[in-house]
Amino acid sequence: MNLESDPTQAAAAPETPATPVRLLLVDDEPGLRTAVKAYLEDVGFAVTTANDGEEGWTVAQELLPDVILSDVMMPRCDGYGLLKKLRADERLGGTPVIFLTAKGMTADRIAGFQAGCDDYIPKPFDPDELVARVHNVVTRQQRLLAEAARFADADIGQLSKQITEIRSLLATGGTKKPATASEHVFTPREASVLQLVAEGMMNKEIARRLETSIRNVEKYVSRLFIKTGTASRTELVRYALEHGLVD
Missing domain, CATH: 1.10.10.10 (Winged helix-like DNA-binding domain superfamily/Winged helix DNA-binding domain)
Structure with missing residues (x-):
């Protein structure tokens, strides 16, 4: 992740809703957690972090986040294990999940999508691209929920x-x-x-x-x-x- 971007670029990102989108960031790299959390909070997101999939699962049940950003390779419980738990849960099954991982091969991306993730960003990544992708899944989720409510x-x-x-x-x-x-x-x-x-x-x-x-x-x-x-x-x-x- 390159955080040398001009801070003013953050202002060009799409506006966040009046109620901040709640993000759960799950990654076992302390430096990356700190940097990504700070950047996302600067553009208006409410960010909670977890050290690995096991802690992420515990936090997710309490927080009920709008979007989850998760590394794939982590101790105790990896991203795939966390995703499996989320998709099987009554309250969290529909939560958008974006994988952040050093793996960039096509086969790995396919595995992530087959596991049920909503997007996949290989490291290193541009923080502005991450913000755009988060906005993307949030907007899509809101549109689908509105459509479901209309048909209800x-x-x-x-x-x-x-x-x-x-x-x-x-x-x-x-x-x-x-x-x-x-x-x-x-x-x-x-x-x-x-x-x-x-x-x-x-x-x-x-x-x-x-x-x-x-x-x-x-x-x-x-x-x-x-x-x-x-x-x-x-x-x-x-x-x-x-x-x-x-x-």
Whole structure:
């Protein structure tokens, strides 16, 4: 990481929201933690740090950060181990994760994305690029949550009618496209949400059924949009039915 950039460059970064974005920085290098934390705080983020994946997991459960920046190679619990715990957690499963690592090979980047990270920045990196990428994932997450909330207010009768029509079309003329494990890797909670969406339930009903918050459901629906490449509940249901992902 090169921190010799002109400090005035930080002012050119996109404006942060009135409520600072909460970042959790997980890295076992003290010098890097200090430098990155200082730079990100200068541009308006609220930054909490952790020494490794094990401590990062503990802090994440208390902080519920908006974005997690994590090194990959760390003692006790590495970045992949931390990511696995996050994706399986009820409250943290939808949290964007950016990997910071010295590994820059294509195979390593692919491994990071397959593990479920949202972005991947090899060290050394430019701090302004890091800020831009953090803003990117925050903006994308906010947009997806807003989209999920908009569909949560959709007419349940109309959506149910569309789902019935999709099921009918598939039953009479379509064939299911087999889905391979590499194509769709859902957490148990994501799979449960997908099944309930396919049954025509809206977010409030899903939240009650799964005994969780509506915001958590919105996060899971957003992640399902990302993983399936869809942009609406109707598209998501059609995709799930066509690929045999739901009953």
